[in-house]
Amino acid sequence: MPATPGEIRHDRRTGRHSLVVPARARRPGQARAAAGAACPFCPGNEDLLPGIVWQSPDGDxxxxxxxxPNRFAIVAETAAMAAAGGPLARRAAIGRHEVIIEHPRHDLDLAAMPPDHLRHVVTAYRATYRRLAALPGMRMTLLFRNHGAAAGASQRHPHAQAVALAAVPPAVAAERRRLRAYHRRTGDCAICEMARRDADAGDRVVCRNDGFIAVVPFAATAPCEVWLLPRRHRADFGAIDDDECAALAALLRDVLRRLRAALDDPPYNFAISSAAGDAASAPHLHWYLRLVPGTTTPGGFELGTGWSVNPSSPEADAALLRAAAPGA
Ligand SMILES: [Zn+2]
Ligand SMILES: [Zn+2]
Known part of the structure; x- marks a missing residue:
């Protein structure tokens, strides 16, 4: 954990928030990794790790x-910082940041791992999520993955990350308010309704299994954006059972292999939107996984309007991914 925590800065005049973490600038980049620096995630390099929180037994x-623990955490577990007043507010970014090393092998990406191994990976996601969400004072836990240097992955070794936060970020709070308003208005969960409607229409469905449906959303923000929607209504990703872990692993693998085949191994980010703690029982919340390939760079229009420009049709993207052969 860094000695100096990140700061959550809020400019009340513009409504903008950011997490300012200067220590992140020192994290290892691709250039250094390519120059032969030892990978801290490879077996045998444990002395480069700040510790081991958990590991699944067995395996080679x-x-x-x-x-x-993440050596370059964007949040710190404890911090004292004087809050700034006036239009410029500042507070310490409190939480816990961990890395899930998905395989002992440095060069085996998630999409290339055997189905059985991917089930272990998703089970580790769930275990990590549960543990972080249960830490005292944490109000939100995010599980995410960056693939490819262009998507912000600073280590090539396959890994995901989990961050517990003591605050709910404004964009997450705003989405939750919208889902609550939809539920009040219609009596239905917006995500359940989306999964049902998309499954019936079929034109934006990529693939599906018993537990999940993968769709390109109606208002996709980027080409081949894919959401994995659980068929079972639940707010809390940490509460999924073993069958759902297996179904999620199978469909995630299918989607990743389709993306790799259709877009030639694109960089991507995925994040699991989920609620834990008191919010886990909210009838309007429903967890899902959102994956956005990083094939476009935001331009000045996006900067100035906040609107994503998607140069591709969600229906055509879904057809492209349906037709892509994911391989065995
Ligand atoms: Zn490695
Ligand atoms: Zn639902």
Whole structure:
């Protein structure tokens, strides 16, 4: 954990928030990794890790999936910082940031892992999420993955990240308010309704199994954006059972392999939107996984309007991904 925590800065005049973490600038980049620096996530380099939080038993070398503290955490577990007044507000970014090392092998990406291993990975996601969400004072936990240097992955070794936060970010709070308003108005969960409607229409469905449906959303913000929607209504990703873990692993693998085949291994980010704690019982919240390939760079129009410009049709993208052969 860095000695100096990040700051959540809020400009009340413009309504903008940002997390300012200067220490992140020092994290290892692709250039250094390519220059032969030892990978801290590879077996045998444990002395480069700040510790090991959890690991699944078995596997070659004694583990299959391993969870470690993030050396370049964007949040700190404790911090004292004087809050600034006036239009410029500032507070310490409190939370916990961990890395889920998805395989002992440095060069095996998630999409290339055997189905059985991916089930272990998703089970580790769930275990990590549950543990972080249960930490005292945490109000939101995010599980996410960056793939490819262009999507912000600073380590090539396959890994995901989990961050527990003591505050709910404004964009998350705003989405939750919208879902609550929809539920009050219609008596229905907006995500359940979306999954049903998209499944019936079929034109934006990528693939599906018993537990999940993968769709390109109606208002996709980027080409081949894909959402994995659980068929079972639940707010809390941490509450999914073993069958749902297996179904999620299978469909995620299918989607990643389609993306790789259709777009030649694009960079991407995915994040799991989920509510834990008191919010886990809210009838209007429903967890889902959102994946956005990083094939376009935001331009001045996006900067000035906040609108994403998607140069591709969601219906055509879904057809492209349906037709892509994911391989065995
Ligand atoms: Zn490695
Ligand atoms: Zn629902």
């Amino acid at each position: 070398g004694g583990w299959r999936v391993r969870v470690v």
